[in-house]
Amino acid sequence: MKKLQSWVENNPEMVNTIISAILILFGLYFDHADNMSVAVPLYIIAFLIGGWHSMKHAWTDLTKYHKLNVDILMILAAVGASIIGYWMEGALLIFIFSLAESLETMAMNKTQDSIASLMQVTPDVARLYNEIGELIEVATADLKIGDRIQVRKGEAVPIDGRLLDEMAILNTAAITGEPLPVTLHYGEEVIGGTINEDEAFDMEVAVENVDTLFSKIIRMVEEAKNNPSKTSSKIKAIENIYVKAVLVAVPLFILLTPLFFKTWDYAESFYRGMVLLTVASPCALVASSAPANLSAISRSAKKGILFKGGDVVDKTNDLKAVIFDKTGTLTEGKPAIVDAFYHDPAQKEFIDQIVYAAESSSTHPIARAFIEKFEQEHVMLRPLDEVKDITGKGFEVINGEDTWRIGNKKFTLEHHLDTIKHDEHETILQYESEGKTVIYVSKNKQFAAFYTLADQVKAESKATIARLHEMNIKTIMLTGDEERNAQFIAKSLDIDKVRANLLPQDKAEIIHELQEKYGEVAMVGDGINDAPALAIADVGFALGTGTDVAMETADVVLIQDDLHLIPFSIGISRATRRIVLQNIIFSLSVIALLIVANLFQSINLPIGVVGHEGSTLLVILNGLRLLRYSEKR
Structure with a gap:
């Protein structure tokens, strides 16, 4: 029952449409029984309920924005049909138009899914440590920079911050789309919306709630929705002019067609004018671009674009x-050790331990690259007698009776370049030609090894x-x-x-x-x-x-x-352009076809409405295909 109540509250246009349909069915029953005194009021009430939202939109656009929209054409066509006694057709026209509008609204709401899912990712409540160290629940919006909060296992991180525990394992799929969890260490950035997959951890709030990454994402997507494409803007700009043109053309059509079609009287001409008013409406043309663009923006947002x-x-x-x-x-934007060469391969493990111990004493990016490499290879950290960090040159290390140097060629080898063999020298030149940085290692000024660094692609x-x-x-x-x-x-x-x-x-x-x-x-x-x-x-x-x-x-x-x-x-922008072009050609073709069919009296008012509104729905559904866009290789 609650689901039904929620659906009714969220879909008022569709509710009115359903009530309108029920009233028309009762009207048809009394119409068939020749009881027009009951049928006509039912048709009128169906007209008013089904057309309520359209009349409201038309009135708002006319009084507030001083422009005419397609809703006016539909209402006038229904009123015109009723004036000449086509009560059922008038009510049916409004019902079909209302049904199409309701389905369009529900379809367009699909483009909001990615935004709605983003907004639901971060929780509204956070667990805050108060002044005496007790955990209390507060609104996420009330958190301040520097607050210490706790995130329990399985919970979403409420806000961006810095990890205060030694380690945390987080599922970052909501941000990166990557299914594998990420391990963070003390001091690293924690992003709001990621999910804690391990034990509870503490973190320090680093931003105000409005400045979180998710807040920025939501703002960007909302701004994008309200920033239409040039095509959408142009189509919207001509809607007012187009509607005015139709409102001028229809009276002329009604007055002049009996002069050209001798079999038509003014009653037929008026009826055909109401059909023209309906089929010439640019609903499908107006919907050619905006749904496609919104679908592309929503699909891209879900993809992380x-x-x-x-x-x-x-x-x-x-x-x-x-x-x-x-x-x-x-x-990658950071140096990494990509190659290593040892003058005596048997000394590899020993040299790695010496270099690891020396580089561990520094926070330089190059030192960090060595440390990462040796940590991955589980190299042992060898104790050294003395380590000197000589700025701009490298390290000088004392290990027992031996002096090791790690750094550039001039510093490590001084006047002993001849200790590098010819083939070793050629190898070094090859690496340097590839733009790699060579770090030399010498033992008592004798060449022992070299490592190459590069910013990895x-x-x-x-x-x-x-x-x-x-x-x-x-x-x-x-x-x-x-x-x-x-x-x-x-x-x-x-x-x-x-x-x-x-x-x-x-x-x-x-x-x-x-x-x-x-x-x-x-x-x-x-x-x-x-x-x-x-x-x-x-x-x-x-x-x-x-x-x-x-x-x-x-x-x-x-x-x-x-x-x-x-x-x-x-790829998705190209697909959007294709779909918009398809929609424009299709909508204009349908309008032209229905106008010609009306001249030949091949369609009546209900069929004209079905053809017109059907084309609008097809155009919108064609645009919504972009919600499932995937790049074809």
Whole structure:
């Protein structure tokens, strides 16, 4: 019973439509029994109830916005039919129109699902430690920066913050779409909406409730819904003019057709005018674009792509080239140990232990890369007698009677470069030609080993570039990195063009050049230095793990930090353009067909309404197909 009550409260238009249908059925019963004194009032009440929402919309648009909409045409057609004694047709017209409007409303509500699901992810209540350390329940909206809260097993994190326990295991599927849980450690960022899959943990609130990642996502999607595409705006702009034209054309039609069709009297002409008023209404044309764009925005939001409006969906369709920043976009954005070579392979384990012990004393990004590598390989941490961190050069380590150096070539080997064999030297040159950084290790100034570091290319980068090429889109890389490294990465990814050694302002100037050459271009970046380029590009893509400045400047935000979403974005925008074009052609064709059929007296008023409203529903359902869009490879 509660479900029925909830459905009635949430679907008032459909409730009125059902009541209207019941009244028409009773009216038909009394009509068949030749009891018109009862049938006609039933038809009139069915007319008023079924058309209530349409009359309200028409009145609001007319009095508040001073414009005419398609509801006026339907109401006038029904009133006109009733005036000449077609009470049943008038009531039936309003019922069918009301049914179509109700189904459209219910169908369009499907585009709100992704937003509604987002808003339900974060809980309204949080468990807060008060001044004396007791846990109390408070509204999430009342949390302040610095508050300490607890998240129990199975609960959703209520707000963004910082982990205060040693470890936590979180399901981040709501943010990243990835099914595997993520392990966080003390001090790392915890995002609101993720699910605690392990024991309860404590965290410190890092933002106000309105500044959480989910709040930003919801705001972006809501803003996108209210920012229509150019096509939608143009169609909406002509609706008022079109309705006025129909309102002028119909009286002329009624007055002039008896002069051209000798078999028509003015009663027939008036009836055919009411049919024309109905079938010429641009309902399907008006619905050609907006549902498709909203469906595309909602589907993309569910996928982790935030379009900042229907106009952005439009522009994404027209892209001819995609420009990538390198560091943090095509690459991981941090150095990693990718190769290791040992002068004496038998010494590998011992040398790794020495290097691990030295690097563990530093927080430098290069040291972090060594530590991550050795932790993964479970290398033992060897105790050392002395470790000196020599800024700009490396480490000098005393282990027993031996002096080890770890760092650049000049520091580690000084005047003993000849201890590197010819084939070892060739190997080093090969790595350096690939843009990798070489870290040398010497023992008593004798070459012992080297490691190479590189900013690793993301796993999805190559597939993304290949997919863009399949879509006939040029790819360009702009980077502040040095030429040799940039060229090697560009070649390995099969990127069409590369420009290196660039400052942020250089990127902006080059984008202007590329726009002149290719037309519409997109920029993909993640940092503050990318913000000018993201703003200048026709479409700016910001990675969700990037800076707030980049996310605010960009037109599209990729929440999942997954480059595969760029081809998906372009694909869904192209599908949207195709569907909108299909809808426009179909709706105009149906209007033309019904007008011609009316001239030949091949349709009556109810059939005209069914044809007109049926085309509107088909157009909307065609747009809703985008809610299930998936990129075909």
